[in-house]
Amino acid sequence: MVSTMVQKVLCVAEKSSVAKAVAGHLSGGRFTTRNTTNKYIKNYDFEYRFSQWNSCQVTMTAVQGHTEELDFTDRFRKWSDCDPFELFDAPVNKTIDKSKQSIADNIQREARGATILFIWTDCDREGEYIGTEVRSFARRGNASIQIRRAQFSNIERTHIIRAANNPKDLDERQALAVAARMELDLRIGAALTRFQSLRLQGRYGLTPDALISYGSCQFPTLGFVVDRYMRVKNFVPETFWYLKLVHTRDDITTTFNWDRSRLFDRMTVVLLFESCLASPGALVKSVTRKPARKYKPLPLTTVELQKQGSRFLGMNSQRVMKAAEALYTSGFISYPRTETDQYDQNIDLKALIVKQKDDTGGWGWGAYAGNLLNGEFEQPRRGKHNDKAHPPIHPVAYAAGSALSDGDQRKVYEFVVRHFLACCSKDALGETTTVSLEYGDEGFHASGLTVIERNYLEVYPWDRWESSQLLPQYREGERFVPTEVTMQDGKTTAPGFLTEPELIALMDANGIGTDATMAEHIDKIQVREYVFSVPKNSRGSAGAAAAGRGSGRGRGRGRGAKATTGSTRGGGNSGGNNVFVPSNLGVALVEAYDLIASDMSLSKPFLRKEMELNMKKICNGELSKEHVIHQSLEQYREVYMKVSQRIETFRQVCSRYIQS
Structure with missing residues (x-):
C-alpha cells in the first residue's frame, strides 16, 4: 500500500537481542530507546523507508518466546478433583502467563497508533505460532491493523534489509500444527503423569508425593536407552575362531585377513587350518589399485x-x-x-x-x-x-x-x-591397494591406503583419513611361503551403552521430537532421573551402578501436574565421553508398558512418530488440527485403558525393578 501519510509500523521479534539487532540495522544505529513495564523488554523507535510502505515511523519491540499458556479449566487442575482419564476430554483454555502480562500489554498499547504489525519471530513452526499470539495482542489494541511477517534466517545486515522489504504472510497451517501439539502434550502428559504417579506413590520406596512424570517424546527417548541397556545386560559372549596369515618382505610385515572373517565352529576352523598348512605356499591371485575418495561433509543441519x-x-x-x-x-x-x-x-x-x-x-x-x-x-x-x-x-x-x-x-x-x-572444498583423494591370496583352498587379503590430496581435511580436523603402511611389491601369479600362519580365537563383545550422538540419531530416524526439541527431551529424562549420564570408560559397571542409584524419582514438572524442585543430576554433563544408562524406575516403567501394551507401548517411537507425521500433514493442508487431535487422543486413550485394567501387573513389574 502506497500513501503520502506517514504510517507507524510495529515490529515484534521473538527475543530482545534480535529486536535490538534488527532495530540497529534498519535505523543505521540511530534509534531511541524506551523502557517498558517489563525490565527485559525495550521499545526502539526510529524511521525507516520500506520499499512497500515508503517512509514510516517504526517501533521495534519483542516478546520472550510464548506469552500464553494452555491449561485445564479450574475444575480439572487439582489432582483430587477428577479421574486422570477425564483429562483426555476436559475443557482447556489459553491464558497469558502472569509473568508476561506486561509484554502482551506493551504490544496492545503500541498497536493502537500503528497501521501495520510486522512480525519478526523466528522462522520456524514455533515462531509462526508465537506470531499468532502477537497478532492477537495487537488486535486487542487495534482490530484493523494489517499483519505481515519477515522471512529471515540470520541477523546479518543485508539479510535483515532484504527481509524488511519483502514481507510475507503468517503460515497459519504451521501455527495450527503447534496448537495441536500443545493440546496433545497437555492432555496426554497430564493424564499419564497423574495416572502413574497416583498408582505408584508411597510404594516400593517411592515417596508419598512422588511425581512420576510422562512426556510423549521423553518416554520413547527413555525407551531407546533402556533397550540398549537390556541388550548389554543380557548379552552372552560367544567364542569364535579365525585364521591369520603374516608375511614379511623388504622389512615390511603385512597381516592378511581371512576372507571368511570368523567362524563359530572350532572343528571346522581346525580342518581348514590343517588344509592350509598342507599347501606348499600362498598364491597371489590379484593386485588391484583403485582410486579412493573421502567425501567432504554435507551442509550442516x-x-x-x-x-x-x-x-x-x-x-x-x-x-x-x-x-x-x-x-x-x-x-x-x-x-x-x-x-x-x-x-x-x-x-x-x-x-x-x-x-x-x-x-x-x-x-x-x-x-x-x-x-x-x-x-x-x-x-x-x-x-x-x-x-x-x-x-x-x-x-x-x-x-x-x-x-x-x-x-x-x-x-x-x-x-x-x-x-x-x-x-566448499574438494573431497580428499587417495589410492587403495588390495592384495588377494589363495593359501590352500582359503582366501586372504590385505589392503593399504595412500592419501594423495588431503583437501578438505586440512581445515576439518575432526575427520581422520591417514595413509596406512605401504604394502610390499607383489605380482599377480607369484607364490611365496608365509612367515606365519596361526589359528586364533576371540569372543564377541557386548554393544556399548548409548552415547548422545547415537541417541540423537535414533530420535531423528524415528521422528521423536524435532531438531529444535531433541536436546530438551534428552535433558528432561535426566532431570526426571529416569536416565543417568556416566563416563564411557565405566562400561562394564556403569549399568549396574546407575540402575542401582536410588529409585530414580522421576522428578520434574509434568504438564498439568504438581511442580517439584527439578534435579539436574547428570543432566548437564553428558558429552562425547559419556554414555546413558537408565535408573531402576526408568527400566521399570519401560518394561511395564512393554508387557501390558506391547503392540503400542508408550516406550516405543511409533505413536509419537505418527503424531509428528500428522503435524507435517497439518502444515501441508492434508489433515485438520481437529482430526489429528482426535486420532492421537484415541490411540493414547486405548493404551491408558489397557494399563488401568491391568494395574496390578503394572505394579508388580515396577516393584520387581524398583526394589531390586
Whole structure:
C-alpha cells in the first residue's frame, strides 16, 4: 500500500537481542530507546523507508518466546478433583502467563497508533505460532491493523534489509500444527503423569508425593536407552575362531585377513587350518589399485550440529544449542534450527568465505579460505533434506577471538566455520591397494591406503583419513611361503551403552521430537532421573551402578501436574565421553508398558512418530488440527485403558525393578 501519510509500523521479534539487532540495522544505529513495564523488554523507535510502505515511523519491540499458556479449566487442575482419564476430554483454555502480562500489554498499547504489525519471530513452526499470539495482542489494541511477517534466517545486515522489504504472510497451517501439539502434550502428559504417579506413590520406596512424570517424546527417548541397556545386560559372549596369515618382505610385515572373517565352529576352523598348512605356499591371485575418495561433509543441519558437538567438542546437545543460539543472536551464524542440508543455488558462498580469509583473530583458517577463493572452491554436496525455511547452518560474520569470551561459543563457532569451509572444498583423494591370496583352498587379503590430496581435511580436523603402511611389491601369479600362519580365537563383545550422538540419531530416524526439541527431551529424562549420564570408560559397571542409584524419582514438572524442585543430576554433563544408562524406575516403567501394551507401548517411537507425521500433514493442508487431535487422543486413550485394567501387573513389574 502506497500513501503520502506517514504510517507507524510495529515490529515484534521473538527475543530482545534480535529486536535490538534488527532495530540497529534498519535505523543505521540511530534509534531511541524506551523502557517498558517489563525490565527485559525495550521499545526502539526510529524511521525507516520500506520499499512497500515508503517512509514510516517504526517501533521495534519483542516478546520472550510464548506469552500464553494452555491449561485445564479450574475444575480439572487439582489432582483430587477428577479421574486422570477425564483429562483426555476436559475443557482447556489459553491464558497469558502472569509473568508476561506486561509484554502482551506493551504490544496492545503500541498497536493502537500503528497501521501495520510486522512480525519478526523466528522462522520456524514455533515462531509462526508465537506470531499468532502477537497478532492477537495487537488486535486487542487495534482490530484493523494489517499483519505481515519477515522471512529471515540470520541477523546479518543485508539479510535483515532484504527481509524488511519483502514481507510475507503468517503460515497459519504451521501455527495450527503447534496448537495441536500443545493440546496433545497437555492432555496426554497430564493424564499419564497423574495416572502413574497416583498408582505408584508411597510404594516400593517411592515417596508419598512422588511425581512420576510422562512426556510423549521423553518416554520413547527413555525407551531407546533402556533397550540398549537390556541388550548389554543380557548379552552372552560367544567364542569364535579365525585364521591369520603374516608375511614379511623388504622389512615390511603385512597381516592378511581371512576372507571368511570368523567362524563359530572350532572343528571346522581346525580342518581348514590343517588344509592350509598342507599347501606348499600362498598364491597371489590379484593386485588391484583403485582410486579412493573421502567425501567432504554435507551442509550442516541442527541434528548434525548436536551429534558432532557431542562427539567432537565434548559438549552435550543442550550446551551446543545454547551456544549456537547465542552466536545467532549476536549475528555470527545463521539460524541454528534447520533440517536443510543443501544450499540454494542463489546464495553467494564465496562472499561468506571472503569474510573469513583475513583471520585477524588467529583461528587458523585464513590462508585456507584464501586458497578456496583462488581456485580451490568447489560447490557443496547436496543432501536430501530441505525444510524450505532456512539454509544450512553457516557463518555470516567473522568473529575475532576477543568477540567470543564464552568457551562454548568459541568451540561451536570454530566448528561451524570449519564445517562450512570444508563443505566448499574438494573431497580428499587417495589410492587403495588390495592384495588377494589363495593359501590352500582359503582366501586372504590385505589392503593399504595412500592419501594423495588431503583437501578438505586440512581445515576439518575432526575427520581422520591417514595413509596406512605401504604394502610390499607383489605380482599377480607369484607364490611365496608365509612367515606365519596361526589359528586364533576371540569372543564377541557386548554393544556399548548409548552415547548422545547415537541417541540423537535414533530420535531423528524415528521422528521423536524435532531438531529444535531433541536436546530438551534428552535433558528432561535426566532431570526426571529416569536416565543417568556416566563416563564411557565405566562400561562394564556403569549399568549396574546407575540402575542401582536410588529409585530414580522421576522428578520434574509434568504438564498439568504438581511442580517439584527439578534435579539436574547428570543432566548437564553428558558429552562425547559419556554414555546413558537408565535408573531402576526408568527400566521399570519401560518394561511395564512393554508387557501390558506391547503392540503400542508408550516406550516405543511409533505413536509419537505418527503424531509428528500428522503435524507435517497439518502444515501441508492434508489433515485438520481437529482430526489429528482426535486420532492421537484415541490411540493414547486405548493404551491408558489397557494399563488401568491391568494395574496390578503394572505394579508388580515396577516393584520387581524398583526394589531390586
